[in-house]
Amino acid sequence: MIFTLHRYIFRELFKVFALSAVALTLMLSLGSVLRPIQEFGAGPRQVLYLIVYFLPITLTFVLPMAALFAASLVYGRFAADNELDACRASGVSLLTLVYPGLSMAIMVAVANLILSFYVMPVFIHRAEKTLRADAKQILFRNIRRTGYYKMPPDDRYRVYADLVDVRNDLLLGVVITELKDNKIKSLITAKSARVYFDPHERFNEVRITAYDVYQMGLEGEGGFYFEKLPVTAEFGSLLADNIKFKKVDEMKKIRAEPIRFYPVARLARQTCGQFTAELLVEDIASGIDAEPNKPYSLHSDTKRIEFIAAEATLSEERQVELAGPVSVAEYDTTTGQLLRRLQALRARLHMEGDELAPTLTMELDNPTWRQLGGEEGMAATRLRIRGLILPESVTARFRTKNVLEAIRTDTVNAALANGPSSQLTALQERLKVCIAKTLVEIKAEIHSRLVFGIGCVAMIMVGIGLGIMFKDGHLLSAFGASSVPAALLIICIMAGKNVTKNPGVRINVGLLLMWGGLTLLCLLVAQIYRRLLKN
Numbered sequence: 001m002i003f004t005l006h007r008y009i010f011r012e013l014f015k016v017f018a019l020s021a022v023a024l025t026l027m028l029s030l031g032s033v034l035r036p037i038q039e040f041g042a043g044p045r046q047v048l049y050l051i052v053y054f055l056p057i058t059l060t061f062v063l064p065m066a067a068l069f070a071a072s073l074v075y076g077r078f079a080a081d082n083e084l085d086a087c088r089a090s091g092v093s094l095l096t097l098v099y100p101g102l103s104m105a106i107m108v109a110v111a112n113l114i115l116s117f118y119v120m121p122v123f124i125h126r127a128e129k130t131l132r133a134d135a136k137q138i139l140f141r142n143i144r145r146t147g148y149y150k151m152p153p154d155d156r157y158r159v160y161a162d163l164v165d166v167r168n169d170l171l172l173g174v175v176i177t178e179l180k181d182n183k184i185k186s187l188i189t190a191k192s193a194r195v196y197f198d199p200h201e202r203f204n205e206v207r208i209t210a211y212d213v214y215q216m217g218l219e220g221e222g223g224f225y226f227e228k229l230p231v232t233a234e235f236g237s238l239l240a241d242n243i244k245f246k247k248v249d250e251m252k253k254i255r256a257e258p259i260r261f262y263p264v265a266r267l268a269r270q271t272c273g274q275f276t277a278e279l280l281v282e283d284i285a286s287g288i289d290a291e292p293n294k295p296y297s298l299h300s301d302t303k304r305i306e307f308i309a310a311e312a313t314l315s316e317e318r319q320v321e322l323a324g325p326v327s328v329a330e331y332d333t334t335t336g337q338l339l340r341r342l343q344a345l346r347a348r349l350h351m352e353g354d355e356l357a358p359t360l361t362m363e364l365d366n367p368t369w370r371q372l373g374g375e376e377g378m379a380a381t382r383l384r385i386r387g388l389i390l391p392e393s394v395t396a397r398f399r400t401k402n403v404l405e406a407i408r409t410d411t412v413n414a415a416l417a418n419g420p421s422s423q424l425t426a427l428q429e430r431l432k433v434c435i436a437k438t439l440v441e442i443k444a445e446i447h448s449r450l451v452f453g454i455g456c457v458a459m460i461m462v463g464i465g466l467g468i469m470f471k472d473g474h475l476l477s478a479f480g481a482s483s484v485p486a487a488l489l490i491i492c493i494m495a496g497k498n499v500t501k502n503p504g505v506r507i508n509v510g511l512l513l514m515w516g517g518l519t520l521l522c523l524l525v526a527q528i529y530r531r532l533l534k535n
Contacts, residue, residue, distance in 0.1 A: 002096065005087065010100035012074045017104065020066035021059075028058045046130060053127035056120040060112060064456045067108045068463040068486060071101050072478035076467035080475070084468065094532055098464055105460035113453035121247040136197050139206075140166050151206065155179070159208070161193075169195050174210060188215045207232050232352075243441040251442045258435045259404055267434050271407045271427040273355030277318040278416055278424060279394045280349070280360075284312040284320065286417075295329065298360060300387040303339070304331045305362065309347065314421060318358075319350040326364065330385070342367045342383070352386070356403065360388035407431070433503075440507055444500035448493050451514045455493075458521040459486045465528035485521055492517025 029051050078084050078097075087097055131138065142149040144164045151157040162173030176188040190210035198205040241262045243251065254261045259268060287296050288309065295306035311323035324345035331338055344367035351358035362385040369383075397415050405411065409428060412420050420428070462485050467478040493514050500510030 002092065005092070005097070006100050009074065009078065009097070010103065012078075013070050013100055013104050016073055017066050017070035020069045021062055024062045024066055025055070025058055028062060029055065046134060049130045050127055053123045053130065056115050056123045060115050060120060063108050063111055063115075064452075064459055064486070067104055067456070067460050068482055069479050071104070071460045071463035072467040072470075072482050073475055074467070075101060075464045076471055076475050076478045079468045079471035084471075094468075095529075098461075101460060101464040102457075105457040108460065109453050109456040112456050113449065116449045116453065117248045121245050121250065124245040135206075136169070136195065137166070139195065140164050143171065171195065171208075176208065176210070186215065188213055190214075205232060243438065243445050246442075246445075248446065251446060255439060255442050258438055259402075261438050264431070264434050264438055265403075267427070267431050268403050268407065269355035271424065271431050272403055273318045273351055273358060274421075274424045274427055275407055275412060275415075276355070276358065276390065276394065277320060277351060278314060278421055279397055280390065281312050281314045281320045282417060283391065283393050284309075284322075288312060295327075298362075298388040298391065299333060300359075300385075300389060302333055302387075303385070304333050304336075305329065305385060305388070306331070307347070307362075315348070318355075319348055322347040322349065328362070328364065328367075328385075340369050342369045344368075349388075358390065359386070360390060361386045362388060404431075436503075437501065440501055443507060444497045444510060447511050447514055448497050451493055451496075451518050452490070455489050455518050455521060458518065458525050459489065461525045462486070462521070462528065465525070465532060468532060469528070485524055489517045489521050 075084075084094075084097065088094065139149050139159070143159065143161050147162075148158055148160040151159070156179055158177045158179065159171070160175040160177075161171040164171060171193045172191070174188075174190040174193040176190075176193075177184050178186045188210060191212040193208050193210040196207040196209070198207060243254075243261075246254070250260075254264075258264045284296055287294060288311065292310075293308060295308050297304065297306050299305070305328055307322070307326060307328040309322040309324065309326045313321045313323070315321045324347070326342075326344045326347040328342040328344075328347070329338060330340050330342065342364055344364040347362060347364045347367075349360050349362050352361055353359050364383045364385075367383050407428065412424065412428070459482070463478065463482040466482045470478040470481065496510040496512075496514035496517070498510070499505050499513055500507050502510075
């Protein structure tokens with residue numbers, strides 16, 4: 001008899017739960033893709049994929065609400081039709097009648113924990129791959145729609161264009177701006193530009209080859225004309241580089257090695273690049289101080305250059321400024337033959353490519369040159385010598401597989417004779433803050449998922465109890481009343497996460513707020529059922 005009764009109640013619960021879950025999922029799924037459509041310009045095909053990939057996020061919130069609605073409605077109707085009184089008169093206890101609702105609550109809690117800890121991160125990464133695979137279309141679609149596009153993840157580069165030729169991967173009437181601290185660092189105008197995407201595991205590398213280019217830098221640098229100019233930028237993560245989208249095992253690995261988290265790794269690479277630039281400028285400056293007329297040598301796969309400069313200083317963005325007069329001799333690496341000599345009043349060395357294994361590019365402003373054979377000339381604009389390799393005297397000073405170990409404060413201070421620059425110190429501080437923030441977010445995220453998952457049981461039990469207590473009122477009164485404690489729990493979780501991430505507050509305060517909300521909800525459950533059993 002008891003089994004038949006439990007099956008009857010559970011069947012009614014499941015019918016209402018399934019219908020409610022489907023209805024809520026359809027409504028919320030459409031809302032979940034509004035941000036990708038608005039921010040990324042996702043197309044119709046991508047929207048269909050994203051609805052499927054965002055489904056676990058939707059279900060994380062839908063399942064508890066659908067179960068809460070089903071529990072309050074079914075048990076309220078069960079009590080209003082006097083079926084509850086009949087069962088109790090037959091000797092069936094109230095707690096026995098609650099077993100089907102408790103079983104559903106436990107199943108929803110387990111499903112919620114599995115979704116939040118394992119399923120949701122997997123689907124978010126699939127959504128990220130879908131967006132990244134169509135990154136070129138996203139860029140072109142946004143430029144066609146709004147006239148410009150901000151390159152994720154940090155919006156450092158902005159690409160403007162008058163016309164878009166998707167079939168030929170071509171932009172016409174192009175302006176490319178590079179921003180730093182919300183100020184324009186450099187500006188490039190071009191008649192046309194061709195866009196190439198080089199996919200990597202974690203991001204896409206965007207290569208824009210601009211034609212008939214006029215480049216302007218910071219104030220005082222003037223402008224320079226180029227027939228062709230390549231610009232390389234990182235088209236970063238659109239969704240996945242967030243702790244709330246990580247699986248629990250990924251969070252544990254990041255906690256053990258923060259460099260696994262891409263935002264930390266990106267900042268660590270920038271810091272490493274700045275450290276390398278400072279080692280290079282110290283190496284060049286020490287050579288100038290020791291023997292002013294002794295040339296400093298750099299080489300690539302095909303060329304070797306030797307240059308003499310009056311002074312070497314460090315400028316922003318991993319760049320070494322060479323004060324003139326700068327004399328450069330260019331040799332063929334294979335034969336050792338002198339190819340040409342160059343003279344300029346000003347030159348610079350800046351790093352390109354991967355910060356952990358960069359190449360150097362030398363730029364000379366309006367140089368005069370003399371080729372082998374006596375032919376002389378003058379470059380109208382900047383002249384670039386690309387693909388130069390860092391000297392052994394620089395790379396040998398910080399060889400380590402652990403990047404975070406290589407850029408520690410004590411390691412940097414020991415390697416740099418003049419100490420780190422303000423830029424390097426600022427990057428080190430930003431890296432420390434980023435790592436600390438990441439570790440705090442991991443702890444807050446794990447606890448918030450646990451509290452919400454376990455809280456599903458308490459929320460549904462509140463719905464059952466209030467459904468029975470509000471049997472004489474409207475069927476939806478119990479659901480409305482039970483939604484208030486559920487909302488308070490969610491508020492406690494969100495407030496606890498925000499408090500935990502606040503650097504001025506101890507992390508335990510935020511965790512206490514999360515678990516305190518769950519404790520209050522459990523006390524409410526105990527009070528409701530104590531009252532029901534007494535009556």
